[in-house]
Amino acid sequence: MEALETRELRYFVAVAEELHFGRAAERLGMAQPPLSRAIQKLERRLGVCLLERDRRGVRLTGAGQVLLHEGRAALDATAAAARRTRRSGGTDRPDASRERLVIAVKAAASHDLLRRLLDAYAAEPDAAEVEVLAGGFNEQEQMLRDGRADVALLIVPFHSLAGFDSEELSTEGRIAVVPARHPLAARDALSMADISDVPDLPIARWPRHGTYAPGPGPEVRDHTQLAQLIALGRTMAVLPDSARTWLWHEHAAVPLIDAPPVSTHIAWPAHSRSLALASLIRTATRLIPDTAPTH
Amino acid sequence: MEALETRELRYFVAVAEELHFGRAAERLGMAQPPLSRAIQKLERRLGVCLLERDRRGVRLTGAGQVLLHEGRAALDATAAAARRTRRSGGTDRPDASRERLVIAVKAAASHDLLRRLLDAYAAEPDAAEVEVLAGGFNEQEQMLRDGRADVALLIVPFHSLAGFDSEELSTEGRIAVVPARHPLAARDALSMADISDVPDLPIARWPRHGTYAPGPGPEVRDHTQLAQLIALGRTMAVLPDSARTWLWHEHAAVPLIDAPPVSTHIAWPAHSRSLALASLIRTATRLIPDTAPTH
DNA sequence: CTGCGCTCATACCTGACAGGTATCACAGGA
DNA sequence: TCCTGTGATACCTGTCAGGTATGAGCGCAG
Structure with missing residues (x-):
């Protein structure tokens, strides 16, 4: 009953993701035969057929x-x-409260929420230094899981x-962002049924966990790209209300009446013991009444 | 930036728990010098002083x-x-629904709750086989974390x-269990202050995470031992209401008016995807109205 | 049918490193 | 002072992770 080694897990996850020993070996920077052997050995040790x-x-x-x-969960926990540990290294003796927090946010989204949070926290007497880690579309959750961040602003239907542990900071409805000259732009409100199947305006797709869902719409990677495609009349998108702040003149926003609302949560590892983090969260919860008066 | 290996984590945790290289090495079944070297190497790799x-x-x-x-969290996740994986091994091809669930419960506690849960679940059409894993005083949480169990009945002020993810199944008040012939046994109700410092009746202590908290009372390991010491007039204990079921004639139970209530939750790993588990939990939540009418 | 190409598995070798033994350096207590 | 008990160092060795070369089974084009 030997213990499972990190290396073996890394190997297996690579193979399981690629479903191909050669590609997995390449990704791991090693030759294929030792990888095959390692997986066989793992299967023998676990007494289970994995592949x-x-x-x-x-x-x-x-x-x-x-x-x-x-x-994956174990690898995340190990990373x-x-x-x-590395991050808390500088904090050794010099000054016990010299802790540093890393907060992961989606670039541009939740911008004023973040600003208010950082301002309020900086005013705390025991405030630690906060590093803001802006990530791509949906990376924040993973950053929290693998330790690149200590805390994150997560957007709820998109992240798990x-x-x-988490606190809800705000909830907002959704809008359909369409080209300003498109007929749909004239509507006062839309439902999902209205927009899900418009032949000349397919809904844009962006990556979830690194891959794109299938569909007719164009694949986009960032807001700029999306904004441009909408302005060109090629696509539309369903976005939270707060996206209005960065819309262009060529865009029109129409409320969606039946789309599930999106809410922004501040989230952190359930087992965290950091005092600085606790203080940041306390600050965040005090912001709630301002942000979501309905409560 | 080499990845952290499970072995190194095991070594470090052993040393950190023992705070002694020799004893840690013995516990790990190895000699002391290689352990020292491994920790040094780990510190160099992380670029951080750990000890x-x-x-x-x-x-x-x-x-x-x-x-x-x-x-510790990473080692738990790895284990x-x-x-x-091993457990799901038999489930390979033969019969996809032949999943097995392991539920961790505290022996004897929550007994009728468990019985009703298992009865109700067995009546489900897609019920999987359920193995009941009875553990010691507070082992259930750890069993869930390191994969020995898939789901557990946890008692809330004692477990985290x-x-x-969890659902509350029941809440109960607490009683002080005292020797029947002791003066306190005559009282109708007690407060924590009444019992926290009785010279001739110190409160019994039991292990939390493997160690005993300091205090004047005797150390006990199981209910039988505790019951005997109370019957002998040597100690008293604060227990949930439901402990009345196993009290002896020489015991008396007095309600505690200001002790925090204990509640039993059914808990499972937040990331679980097991269908059988989901079904068991659905069954459990349907039991709630019977158990805790206040809801 | 045959040969090529694409898989993953096997055979065999080698170097790194985990782990063992012996010993040192250093501090505290008799 | 020496003895005891701590962790660190020196040095050796066996194991095993990983490399190269090659085999073996199957699909597919011709």
Whole structure:
């Protein structure tokens, strides 16, 4: 009953994600044969068949799916342990309260919420230094899980709060952002049914967990790109109310009456013991009445 | 930036817990010198000082405390990955729904709650086999964290729900259990102040996370031992209401008016994807109205 | 049918490193 | 002062992770 090593997990996750030993080996920067051997050894040690190999590739068994999930979580926890330890390294003796916090936010989104939070926190007597880590579309959750961040502003239908503690900071409705000259721009309100299948205006798609969902709309990577495609009349998008702040003249925003609302949460690892973090969260919760008067 | 290996984490946690290289090495079944070297290497790799060694022992630095915490979580996650994968191994092809669930409960506590849960679940059409894992005083939380169990009945002031999803199943008040012939047994109600400092009846202590809190009372390991010591007039204990079911004739139970209530929760890993588990939880939540009519 | 190409598995070798033993350096207590 | 108990250092060795070369099974084009 030898313990599972991090290296083995890394190997297995790579193979399970690529479903191809050669590509996985390349990604890991090693040759294919030792990778094959390592996986075989892992299967023998666990006494379980993880992969079904046949000539045209590899598929996960049930146990393989379990290990992929649990293994990712374990790798995240391990990476988080290393990162958080390293980060707290400077804090050694010099000044016990010289803690540094890293907050992950989606670039540009929740901008004024973040500003108010940082301002209010900086006014606290015991405020630690806060580093703002702006990530791509949906990276914040992963940053929190693997220790690149200590706390994050997560947007709820897009991120999962599973395993985190969190407080809701604000909720907002959604708007459809359409080209200003498109007929839909004239409407006072829209429903999802109105927009889900417009032939000349497919809904833009952006990556979730690194991959794009299938669909007719164009694939976008950032807001600028999206804004431009909308302005050109090629696509539309469903966005939170607060996106109005960066709309262009060529854009029109129409409220969506039946889209699930999006809410911004401040989230942190459930087991965190950092005093500076606790203080930041206390500050954040005091902001709530200003942000979401309905409560 | 090499990745942190499970072995290194195991070593560090052992040293951090023992605060003694020799004992830690013994616990790990290895010699002391390689352990010392491994920790040094770890410190160099992380670029952080984890331990302050001086001649009469070892102390944790701030970074060391962080790594102890985060490392334990990572080791738990890794062990959980191995255990849950192994467990799902039999489930491979034969019959996809042949999943097995392991539920951790405190032996004897929550007994009828558990019985009703298992009965109700067994009546479900898609019920999986459920193995009941009875543990010691406060082991259930750890069992859930390291994958020995898939779900647990946790008792809330004693266990932390951090990182789990959970549902409250019942809440109960607390009683002081005293020897029947002791003067306190005659009272109708007691407050914490009444019992916290009775010279001839110190409150019994039991292990929390493997160690005993300091105090005057005797150390006990199980209910039988506790019951006997109370019957002998040597100690008293604060227990949930439901403990009345196993009291002896020589015991008396007096309600405590100001003790925080204890509640039983069903808890499971927040990231779980098991269908069988979801079904069990649905069954459990349907039990709530019977158990806690206030809702 | 045959040969090529694409898989993953096997055979075999080698170097790094985990771990063992012996010993040192250093501090505190008799 | 020496003895005891701590962690660190020196040095050796066996194991095993990882590399290269090659095999083996199957699909597919011709």
